[in-house]
Amino acid sequence: MTGTAFSVRPRTAAPRSVSVAFTGLVTALLCGVGEAITYTAVQLDRPDADIGSLTAGLAVRGAIYLVVLGVAVHMAHGARWARIVLTFGIGVIGTASLIIEPLAATLSAREIGDLFDNLTAAAVITGIFRTGHILAVLVAIPAMYRPSARRYFHS
Template sequence: MEQPETVKNAALLWATAITAGIVETVLAVSEIARDSDLDAGVWMNIGVRSAVYLGAFVLVAFFARGRRWARIGLALLLSVVGLGAMVVPSAIQLADGESLIAAVGGDGEFAMAFFVVRLLHIAAVLLATALMFSPGANAHFRKPQPVTA
């Protein structure tokens, strides 16, 4: 079954978003490591994030293969929960008077890099979500599911 360009592009954008999340984690850990030792809490956070990113990549792989449940999973977990976790805290900080860069990127040495990567991350999620529910993708996901053993 040939997948439409919208599905291919959405999968690429999901991979971009997940990769941006990994880069954000590296930047945040680098900032922490500059100021102190990495304690057990930081390592636990890295472990949880690694599991989330791995799970997200698995969802993207199944989405790209035409699995409806993966599309729903991506929409709920990454488009709603993940995007909310990125945007809501920044919006609260903006409402409290923080600058845009501080609200999105923080105030450390890597603030500008984090800001740019976070904006890329948000844009990739929004575009991937739009593409995965575009008319071409909707038609693709309405087709009968392939039978697998």
């Protein structure tokens, strides 16, 4: 299937913008893994920790992260379909899922100080991972659409 959105042809080298996009996506995935580990560690510290639920959650996240990594590899090799999937899956749905919770907390606070009342080390670490995740995606998605990347995906 040459010349279609699903074609992948061997290429000599990906342009820098595609390499930046791939690095951003891997960084986002690593931040997601860090956030998942932090969440799991906090939950395991509770006396009523539900090991089964935590295991299932980690399995689902792990599967999603592996699929995203696979799609990112295809994108790095020039697959146009992968760029589209990453744009909507990670750029839109994934980013929205990361922003909704902090945005809801911010909007429901009566005063700005309320946001810091129950601040824990785990919450700070989670916030750092989540911020890194969002920033990495905000670098990766536009990089996939730079002029050199567009030529790469359309050649």
